[in-house]
Amino acid sequence: MTNARRTVIVGGVAGGMSAATRLRRLNETDDIVVLERGPHVSYANCGLPYLVGGVIAEEGSVLLQTPRSLGARFGLDVRTRHEVTAVDPVRKVVTVRDLAADAAFELAYDDLVLSTGAAPVRPAVPGIDRALACRDLDDVGRMMRAIDEGAATAAVIGAGFIGLEMAENLVRRGLAVTVLEAAPQVLGPVDVELAAVVESALRAAGVAVVTGARVVGVRSDTVVLADGASVPADLVVLAAGVRPESRLAVAAGAEVSDTGAIYVDDHQRTSVPGVYAVGDAVAKRSPRGMRDVPLANTANLQGRRVADVLSGHASTARLTRGTAIVEVLGTVVAMTGDSERTCRLRGIDVRVLHSHPLDHAGYYPGAEQMSLKLVVDAADDAILGAQAVGGTGVDKRIDVIATAMAAGLRASDLANLELAYAPQFGSAKDPVNMLGYMAENLRDGRSRTVQWHELDEAVAGGARLVDVRTAGEFAQDAVAGALNIPLDELRARIAELGPSVVVYCAVGQRGHVAARILAQHGIDVRNLDGGIRTWRAAAGRSPAWRTSDH
Structure with a gap:
């Protein structure tokens, strides 16, 4: 020795x-x-x-x-x-x-x-020492004592992964919870149209969500915001980053x-x-x-x-892609790699794909819909990142894509992955395979798409907006100014269209079929990526790379 x-x-x-x-x-x-x-x-x-x-x-x-x-x-x-x-x-x-x-x-x-x-980031505001982080067992003990002593309201400062986990668990304990986030959306690493789904789930569960909220003070039973509003807070949880x-x-x-x-x-x-x-x-x-x-x-x-x-043994370093997952009141959010926002802020030319598949075969009971997003380098088809929101099956799709990225697979290579299938676990065309099919079509020019944040510009530029869903679907919810021509009627009504068209459906699948029909009739056509489901989730929001705070 x-x-x-x-x-x-x-x-x-x-x-x-x-x-x-x-x-x-x-x-x-x-x-x-x-x-x-x-x-x-x-x-x-x-x-x-x-x-x-x-x-x-x-x-x-x-x-x-x-x-x-x-x-x-x-x-x-x-x-x-x-x-x-x-x-x-x-x-x-x-x-x-x-x-x-x-x-x-x-x-x-x-x-x-x-x-x-x-260490937790502590904003320099009066009274912030009353806010509790969730870093160790001592912190947990203090929170649980506050709840046991009668705390009925809670303010969570920060809407990242930890902040939303804390909000969920305080709801479980019966507290009235308000989430305060300085950014314009919850879950900053996730792109806004998917983060909006999580925000809706929080509100549906009774959680008050205040974005763009700047905390200026913490008092004995409230948190004070820069606009003068006071948020009730017997308990204050600090989750504003580390x-x-x-x-x-x-x-x-x-x-x-x-x-x-x-x-x-x-x-x-x-x-x-x-x-x-x-x-x-x-x-x-x-x-x-x-x-x-x-x-x-x-x-x-x-x-x-x-x-x-x-110990003198060979060691290989690993690139870190930030693969992460969180469940918030039954809604699962997962991500790997870079977001669209990050890529665009870096000036990277990207192709973006949205899909909304079921986690397993639709004919088998209990299928749940999820939202998937793939961010691809337009220059070489490399997978730059992926995000998913939904329930069962979100984790394995992101894990498959994270593994594909580590192996250097391209986006179109996802089409060739052989993934386990039985109706209770997946689909014969797995959601990851479907992303690969979509990536192939974009890579090879068989598809052209418009993103939710590009639609207004496309219409202003003269494109005719066509909804190819059924008349019943159109009556329930539609993009303002759209012309409804159901997909099965499209060939017979092509004469009603001009030279430039943007088509959309519920999630993008029928829109793709419609776009293929119109393209082969000489029409300049693009499909609204992710359909009205993606567009509606992002309604009223601006892409972060266009806002002044970036």
């Missing part, structure tokens, strides 16, 4: 603990010390909102390990309530404060791994991004010799540059990879 190397790991959740346990499995003799500022290690922080909501009944269910169990099984020296306050990379020591004993000491290391995570906790890395001389994320190479090494970093504090490499992506999957993988590097 006299020749054993000592690895000190700062942070005992996700990436830090994955690094520690993997390192022990690879090397039985090293001295591995894990220092955690909080009272718990190796807990499932992604489950915390569901602990508040009572979906997870016992706190012990999210406590995966304890210092004692980690010591017994892995021979780790795990110390909770120990905060690292300084790093001296020249002497290779860290300064540690034992919070329980209120005493400081130095600890030498051969290798140092920073897994310091990310910021990398990189103070130790910066103090040690490590390079960080403009957002404070620690730069690491493909082996998780910082710019400081002997110092590595993993998890939410680290800037991730994506296909289009560096990103801050606070995801548990990525943190755990990086912890595993840094253990490989420290």
Whole structure:
């Protein structure tokens, strides 16, 4: 043991603990010390909102390990309530404060791994200290005490993934919930026409949603907005995003991004010799540059990879595409890669595909409709991103597309994937295959489409708008100014049309058939992508890349 190397790991959740346990499995003799500022290690922080909501009944269910169990099984020296306050990379020591004993000491290391995570963003407004984040079990305890003591109203500041999970679980506990979001939509990473579906689901469940809301104060039982409105809030939950906790890395001389994320190479090494970093504090490499992506999957993988590097084993870095999923009051939202908004703001020429398939064969009971969106590089057919909203089956479609992206498949290659089929699980033409068929048609020029945000411009430019649904569907809901010619009557009524036409139907399928008919009769025709369903979801909204705040 006299020749054993000592690895000190700062942070005992996700990436830090994955690094520690993997390192022990690879090397039985090293001295591995894990220092955690909080009272718990190796807990499932992604489950915390569901602990508040009572979906997870016992706190012990999210406590995966304890210092004692980690010591017994892995021979780790795990110390909770120990905060690292300084790093001296020249002497290779860290300064540690034992919070329980209120005493400081130095600890030498051969290798140092920073897994310091990310801290909630706290707006600088009066009274914000009353707002509770949902970062650890102490936060959960404070929320549950407030509810048990009679809190009846709640304001959730921030409508990202965590904010909406918290809103859902506070509704489960019987509170009247208001979600406050500074941006013009909920779920900022998701494009507006799909985010609108989630917002509608929130409102339908009784959640008040205020977008474009700037919080200027938090009082004893209200949250005050810039327009003077007051929102009732016995409980205030702060979910306005996170910021990398990189103070130790910066103090040690490590390079960080403009957002404070620690730069690491493909082996998780910082710019400081002997110092590595993993998890939410680290800037991730994506296909289009560096990103801050606070995801548990990525943190755990990086912890595993840094253990490989420290043990002298080959390690391969992974590009991060931000694949994520959340369920909000029965509506599932998932995404991978870049949004249309992100691509357009970067000046990328994209093709966009919307579809609204059933999760399994329509003739089999219980089929649910979902909304899928694929963003494709117009230059080379590369898949840039995908999003989905719906119920059952959303997760596996996004996972298939994320896997296809990792494998370098093109959008049209999705048509050739062989996916499991039985009527209760999918369709003979799976929704992912259908996206591939659509991508083929666009790539080869057999289809031309108009996006929901391009329709007004197309009509203003002289295109005749034609609704090819049935007369009954047209009577129930139609785009203003449209001419109704049902698809089955279209060939007989072509003479009623001019040289330029935009067709639409419910979701785009009949519109595609109509467009093929008209194109072969010499008409300049485009199909409204995603049909009236996509157009209606986005009604009254502007694409984010056209707004002044971008």
